[in-house]
Amino acid sequence: MGLGGKSIHNYVGNAMVRSKLLEIGPHITALPVVHGSGDFAWEIRRQILRMTPDCLAVPLPKSFQTLVTQAVLQLPQPSIVVQRSLLGNSNEWENAGDEDDSDYPSPVEGNATYVPIDPCQPVIAAIRVAIEEHIPIRFVDLETDSFEPLTRTLPDAYALKKVSLEQYAAAVLPFLSAGENRQWQDRIRYMAWQLRQLSIDFRNIAYVPSLLDWPFVRQAFLNPELTCPEHEQVDETRVYSVEQNSLYFLFGEIPFITGLYEQARATLADDSALAIDGVKQLLMTARGRYVLEYKNRARRITPKILGQCLQYIRNLTLIERFFTPQLVTIVTAAKQIAGDGFAIHVLETAKDFGMEVDSKHERAQLGIHQIFAESLGICETSSRLPGPPLVWSNLELTPRPTREDQQKWKQQWNPYSQCSWPPEDEKIEHFRQTVFDRAREVMGADFARTEKFTSSIKDGIDIRDTLRNWHTGEIYVKVLPPNKGKLDAAVMLFDSPADPRDYPWRTTWFAEHKEESTLAFYASNFEDEPVGPGICMATYGGAMFVFPPIAIPDIWNDPRLDFTETLEERLLAAACLHSRCKHIALVSSGPPGIAWKRLAKHYGKAWVHLPLSRFSDSTIQQLRMVHVLNGKEVRSYASQFIRHA
Numbered sequence: 001m002g003l004g005g006k007s008i009h010n011y012v013g014n015a016m017v018r019s020k021l022l023e024i025g026p027h028i029t030a031l032p033v034v035h036g037s038g039d040f041a042w043e044i045r046r047q048i049l050r051m052t053p054d055c056l057a058v059p060l061p062k063s064f065q066t067l068v069t070q071a072v073l074q075l076p077q078p079s080i081v082v083q084r085s086l087l088g089n090s091n092e093w094e095n096a097g098d099e100d101d102s103d104y105p106s107p108v109e110g111n112a113t114y115v116p117i118d119p120c121q122p123v124i125a126a127i128r129v130a131i132e133e134h135i136p137i138r139f140v141d142l143e144t145d146s147f148e149p150l151t152r153t154l155p156d157a158y159a160l161k162k163v164s165l166e167q168y169a170a171a172v173l174p175f176l177s178a179g180e181n182r183q184w185q186d187r188i189r190y191m192a193w194q195l196r197q198l199s200i201d202f203r204n205i206a207y208v209p210s211l212l213d214w215p216f217v218r219q220a221f222l223n224p225e226l227t228c229p230e231h232e233q234v235d236e237t238r239v240y241s242v243e244q245n246s247l248y249f250l251f252g253e254i255p256f257i258t259g260l261y262e263q264a265r266a267t268l269a270d271d272s273a274l275a276i277d278g279v280k281q282l283l284m285t286a287r288g289r290y291v292l293e294y295k296n297r298a299r300r301i302t303p304k305i306l307g308q309c310l311q312y313i314r315n316l317t318l319i320e321r322f323f324t325p326q327l328v329t330i331v332t333a334a335k336q337i338a339g340d341g342f343a344i345h346v347l348e349t350a351k352d353f354g355m356e357v358d359s360k361h362e363r364a365q366l367g368i369h370q371i372f373a374e375s376l377g378i379c380e381t382s383s384r385l386p387g388p389p390l391v392w393s394n395l396e397l398t399p400r401p402t403r404e405d406q407q408k409w410k411q412q413w414n415p416y417s418q419c420s421w422p423p424e425d426e427k428i429e430h431f432r433q434t435v436f437d438r439a440r441e442v443m444g445a446d447f448a449r450t451e452k453f454t455s456s457i458k459d460g461i462d463i464r465d466t467l468r469n470w471h472t473g474e475i476y477v478k479v480l481p482p483n484k485g486k487l488d489a490a491v492m493l494f495d496s497p498a499d500p501r502d503y504p505w506r507t508t509w510f511a512e513h514k515e516e517s518t519l520a521f522y523a524s525n526f527e528d529e530p531v532g533p534g535i536c537m538a539t540y541g542g543a544m545f546v547f548p549p550i551a552i553p554d555i556w557n558d559p560r561l562d563f564t565e566t567l568e569e570r571l572l573a574a575a576c577l578h579s580r581c582k583h584i585a586l587v588s589s590g591p592p593g594i595a596w597k598r599l600a601k602h603y604g605k606a607w608v609h610l611p612l613s614r615f616s617d618s619t620i621q622q623l624r625m626v627h628v629l630n631g632k633e634v635r636s637y638a639s640q641f642i643r644h645a
Helices: 038-051 062-071 097-105 122-132 156-159 167-173 182-201 214-221 242-251 254-269 274-297 301-317 327-336 340-350 403-411 422-445 463-470 567-578 594-603 617-624 632-636
Strands: 007-012 016-019 024-025 028-030 055-061 079-084 110-117 137-141 206-207 239-244 365-367 369-371 378-385 447-454 474-480 487-493 504-509 517-525 530-532 536-547 583-588 606-611 625-629
Touching: 007 530, 024 122, 024 182, 024 214, 028 182, 038 122, 038 156, 038 206, 038 242, 038 254, 038 274, 055 062, 055 182, 062 079, 062 110, 062 122, 062 137, 062 239, 079 167, 079 365, 137 182, 156 167, 167 517, 182 206, 182 214, 239 242, 239 403, 242 254, 242 365, 254 274, 274 301, 274 340, 274 463, 301 327, 327 340, 403 530, 422 583, 422 606, 422 617, 422 625, 474 504, 517 567, 536 567, 536 617, 567 583, 567 594, 594 606, 617 625, 625 632
Parallel strands: 028 206, 055 137, 055 206, 110 378, 239 365, 487 583, 583 606
Antiparallel strands: 007 016, 024 028, 079 110, 079 239, 365 369, 369 378, 447 474, 487 536, 504 517, 517 536, 530 536, 536 625
């Protein structure tokens, strides 16, 4: 291939570094790139500013030059420059064996190619720098009516933080192979021919080819029998702005991180590590939006939780043999660590560019290798700057319903039929049993004693007494008596003090079978938050359980409890009134005050307090969400719409 050695010539003054490996000719230095990489865009910008070339050559056809240059000047407004194929649609649906299907037209109305005006595209970044530095720009690729992209999985571009561009290219070089299609071969020869012509007029040319094309352009450049292939007839180009929800299909990087690059550029901040630091910023921004939506029922996404999430992202990324995480990796880690609700906010935040997409150009929507605009219709597309091949992955997340769907479900709600969702009943009954068990442990702890070890460690070694008598050499063990007393009622106060305006839904539910408790609670209005057809959601503020279940009057209409002043007091008084046992389990953030103790004493009861902090925050958050179904028949499909925060 005649690539020469690796000796380096240093140019004093502008600190330009010319490498024999990257030289194509005596006046041309190649800066091979991986398209769609923010790290390569950062590196190319740095290299051009060091080289200060007198010409920039980019691998795009000349027909794109005017509009691409204009679109780059409008950055950070994202856009695309589209060129429609004159040959029409070559990928129409094939209708084999069914004549009736021929009456249905294909939704695809043509083919097109486009140049993504993406700040994290290395070629676009090079053009942007050249415009700012007043460096002449030449578009040197072959005019083709259709475009057949060549893509390949390449090493992670984050390696450029530790190795030079020359070292990266040298490491990849042995694994590159020539394209097999005729169009690619013609393009290589044409770009080599164009570089020969440019080397006549310029003495310091920076050429920004794809890493997959670079060594073959050099080989063709050095071929003395090089000939110039002919152009194809092409259509005019046109600029389109891109809808906000389509930016993920335009940008090579995650739109949120692309926005961070633009913000750093505007504020002259350091953007060398945004590929990694941007992930941290993404999680913190998503956390703020998550808390804003879920409010007091949101999980506490503490710095420790975020650290676990970042560690999970790192491990998954290394397993996939990358340095920088993919979006699916970030969302998967968020789902596993903090639940669906947080993961959905991470996904939505990742798609947010963070800047207004407002342009005088016609708007277009992008999809998987497709574009739609009123003037284009639906076209199959291919990018003129194709990045590594995409791998589409599935991730199960229950989406948030739209406002239109919520309004329709509200109108269809039958107010005379409602029931609970059995999986949630099982979870909260299991938690109620856990509360009973822990409360019994607390009840028996007052009667615990210690004794010297003889032949059995009984209920475990008593560390305190053993250390206290360390000088004697004796070991002391715990002796816990059998649980004394019974429990048949528990009160759980998730939000105290509770604002009555936040919890207008107050009711008493009776058990459907002997394994369920009689349940009285106050919660948010379930009608305000429909999540599916015949499915609404509310948030518990507090609840009272009586088990085994008994029939009791609705505590919210019972005149015997009208002396209470707060929602919490009414639950506590109802538990004292209907419990047959002396002790009642109480789960709350703080210990019962004098008023609550006086209330229990009035009924001859005693509280067994369990701090809310003893239980997992994620468990409590899940328990607080209660779904109300509009009839038992809704249970057959409710799981398709119910998601957990």
